Amino acid sequence: MARKTFRGGVHPEGHKELSRDASFEVYLPKGPMVYPLAQHIGRPSTPVVKKGDRVLAGQIIAEASAFVSANIVSGCSGTVKAVDRYRTIGGTYSDAIIIDNDGLYEEAPGIGKACDYRSLSNQEILDKIKAAGIVGMGGAGFPTHVKLAPKDPSAIHYVIANGAECEPYITCDDQLMRNYADEIIAGMMIILKLFPNASGHIVIEDNKPEAIAAMQKAASRIGNIKVISAPVKYPQGGERSCISLVTGIDYRISQLPADVGCVVDNVGTIRAIYKAVCESTPLMERGVTITGEAIARPCNLLTRIGVLCSELHEYAGGFRDGKQAVKMLAGGPMMGVAFDSLDVPLQKNNNALTFLQRDEVAEAEKIRTNCIRCGRCARVCPMGLTPQLMCMAYERGELDRFEHKFHGLECISCGSCTFICPARKPLTQEFKVAKAEIMAIKRAEKEKEGAKA
Amino acid sequence: MSAILIATAVIGIVGLLVGIGLVYxxxxxxxxxxxxETAIREVLPGNNCGACGYAGCDAVAAAIVKGEASAAACPVGGAPVAAKINAIMGTSAEAAARRVAFVRCGGSCEHTSAKNTYIGIRDCRAAALAGMHPWKCDYGCMGYGSCAAVCPEDAISVVDGVAVVDKEKCVGCGLCAKACPKNLIELVPYEQHVFVRCRNTDKGKDVKAACDVGCIGCRLCTKQCESGAVTVDNNLAHIDPSLCTNCGKCAEKCPQGTIATGV
Known part of the structure; x- marks a missing residue:
């Protein structure tokens, strides 16, 4: 019998061999640390330190400013150099807290204090997660304390740990599962405590046998946590792909995971929850893969959030043979975004820096032709959308049709359609622009209504 | 023969009945x-450009009659149309000065240089969304012409990587200003011809590194101005058109050539 999986999907080359067996190296940054105030979904945080203040590692330097927002914690000790505009890895500018790292890594009081989660109430657990500034570390950066507090916790039946890591090149979650399986399982137990009716599921793609074995071993002691190996297919690590795989529910559009009784968290996020609740250590550290053909020494690092990418790049040996990379990506080649300067800080949601020698996007642009309506994009779309029609609607400026007829806002920007398109059309980018425009119009309308009321 | 007569009679009677029905x-x-409303609709330009904020010329005509919009609501028609509308509505004429778009960037290819190669949809908004800015100056015109694409009058062209407005063609609808992801375009009085061609708020040193004609915030211009129209705020000069006499002294002294006359 064929194994369960989601519909659609593509098979890009994995390239994981570059870094998959490189064990985690702990790297404590030496240079300045920069914390953009907008590195999560939601309102930017409000700084609570000012120029000249001394901060300690683990100290909250910016607080959540709204319900959907997150604290930011310093990963080093030192003095605040400035609260100023700084370039972010996304290419935009954001206000950021810049800290002169003194290299001592002096920790704030109370960090590392052991704590038994069973003695805490659910609210106390959520408060700890909120204080730790944890956001989704798989890429989107949605504040975790919001995700873990749905309206009706008893309606959640599945807690899914997402360790699929389907994006090519990236291997940090693989390493995380191999090395910190026990911590991830403990993190799962904490989440399961919040949802009394739920069982735990860990989704891992077949190409990570060591991680599957490690997680199975760690999970074997616990009754209601199951490891599920998934076929290697992109985007298996998409939230909805994971849900389809685990529950067999055929997702209807405009449903949230909580609507179908699911909570999906990246394994990195789950480990961060364990660290925050059981070790009183806020989100300072994350795993990151430095990889690509253009890097001298592809590696997996456990480093502090806020470190400048130039430092990580240097630590990984710089460019291979001194040859400048043709393309630098935050994330992998499917969903990652290109950046042009290494003088940008690593954010909570950056799982990899990929340095490529070939720019396939540029090559594709040269051989771009018109859509021949072959329908391959519709066949691979994991959301069951029709990219060719969405593309036509966008190109004609029919945003209304894009949104309501073709459900364009359901697009998860996974890039499968662009990957498969024989005409090499930049579908995903078009959809990103269209979605941004629709959201901007909606925001403007909301503001107008707010002004009237 | 009688067949033709019968057919004619049937068609004729049916036609008569339908006609009576329609009149009723x-x-x-x-x-x-x-x-x-009809009269106003006739004096409006009829582009249906939407620059007034209404769905089209019909909608704004209805709004003017209802009193929701002023007689000068149509930015495209400007003063002449406003005067005609005032005549129709019997209201007093409000003088609406003609306004045209101006792109606050002078950083063409010869003044700034490329920072990266952006590959993707040739649209400023798409590039801005991808966090890509092709030139060294992050504030300046990207040159992919999103403004030119929305201009109903074909008044904007991209010259040497910077959008330039033909002020004779421009009707001041402001659609380009909304389309620009860098907020470079503003509406200025038609008569104004001394401009600060920059929007970079970085410190002087950084601006110099990025562009030859960027404003470094040196304040020489403010010292020249006799009418107090030029101010420097956040490292960037700004001219208040309501005070400016278009004397051009600030432009003469500007060491960077950021302030230009006669553009």
Whole structure:
């Protein structure tokens, strides 16, 4: 019998061999640390330190400013150099807290204090997660304390740990599962405590046998946590792909995971929850893969959030043979975004820096032709959308049709359609622009209504 | 022969009945339209560009009659149309000065240089969304012409990587200003011809590194100005058109050539 999986999907080359067996190296940054105030979904945080203040590692330097927002914690000790505009890895500018790292890594009081989660109430657990500034570390950066507090916790039946890591090149979650399986399982137990009716599921793609074995071993002691190996297919690590795989529910559009009784968290996020609740250590550290053909020494690092990418790049040996990379990506080649300067800080949601020698996007642009309506994009779309029609609607400026007829806002920007398109059309980018425009119009309308009321 | 006569009679009678029916229904469902609305609709330009903020010329005409919009609501028509509308509405004429778009960037290819190669949709908004800015100056015109694409009058062209407005063609609808992801375009009085061609708020040193004609915030211009129209705020000069006399002294002294006359 064929194994369960989601519909659609593509098979890009994995390239994981570059870094998959490189064990985690702990790297404590030496240079300045920069914390953009907008590195999560939601309102930017409000700084609570000012120029000249001394901060300690683990100290909250910016607080959540709204319900959907997150604290930011310093990963080093030192003095605040400035609260100023700084370039972010996304290419935009954001206000950021810049800290002169003194290299001592002096920790704030109370960090590392052991704590038994069973003695805490659910609210106390959520408060700890909120204080730790944890956001989704798989890429989107949605504040975790919001995700873990749905309206009706008893309606959640599945807690899914997402360790699929389907994006090519990236291997940090693989390493995380191999090395910190026990911590991830403990993190799962904490989440399961919040949802009394739920069982735990860990989704891992077949190409990570060591991680599957490690997680199975760690999970074997616990009754209601199951490891599920998934076929290697992109985007298996998409939230909805994971849900389809685990529950067999055929997702209807405009449903949230909580609507179908699911909570999906990246394994990195789950480990961060364990660290925050059981070790009183806020989100300072994350795993990151430095990889690509253009890097001298592809590696997996456990480093502090806020470190400048130039430092990580240097630590990984710089460019291979001194040859400048043709393309630098935050994330992998499917969903990652290109950046042009290494003088940008690593954010909570950056799982990899990929340095490529070939720019396939540029090559594709040269051989771009018109859509021949072959329908391959519709066949691979994991959301069951029709990219060719969405593309036509966008190109004609029919945003209304894009949104309501073709459900364009359901697009998860996974890039499968662009990957498969024989005409090499930049579908995903078009959809990103269209979605941004629709959201901007909606925001403007909301503001107008707010002004009237 | 009689077949033809019968057919003619049938068609004729049916036609008569339908005609009577139509006249009756037309009277029954007659909607009273303010004739001023029709009159206003006729004097409006009829582009349906939407620059007034209404769905089109019909909508703004209705809004003017209802008193929701002012007689000068149409930015495209400007003063002449406003005067005609005032005549129709019997209101007093408000003088609406003609305004045109101006792109606050002078950083063409010869003044700044490329920072990266952006590959993707040739659209400023798409590039901005991808966090890509092709030139060293992050504030300046990207040159992919999103403004030119939305201009209903074909008044904008991209010259040497910077959008330039033909102020004779420009009708001041402001659609380009909304389209620009860098907020570079502003509406200025038609008569104004001294401009700060920059929007970079970085410190002087950084600006110099990025562009030859960027404003470094040196404040020489403020010292020249006799009418107090030029101010420097956040490392960037700004000219207040309501005070400016277009004397051009600030432009003469500007060490970077950021302030230009006669553009």
């Amino acid at each position: 229904i037309g009277n029954k469902f007659h909607v009273e339209v303010d004739e001023r």
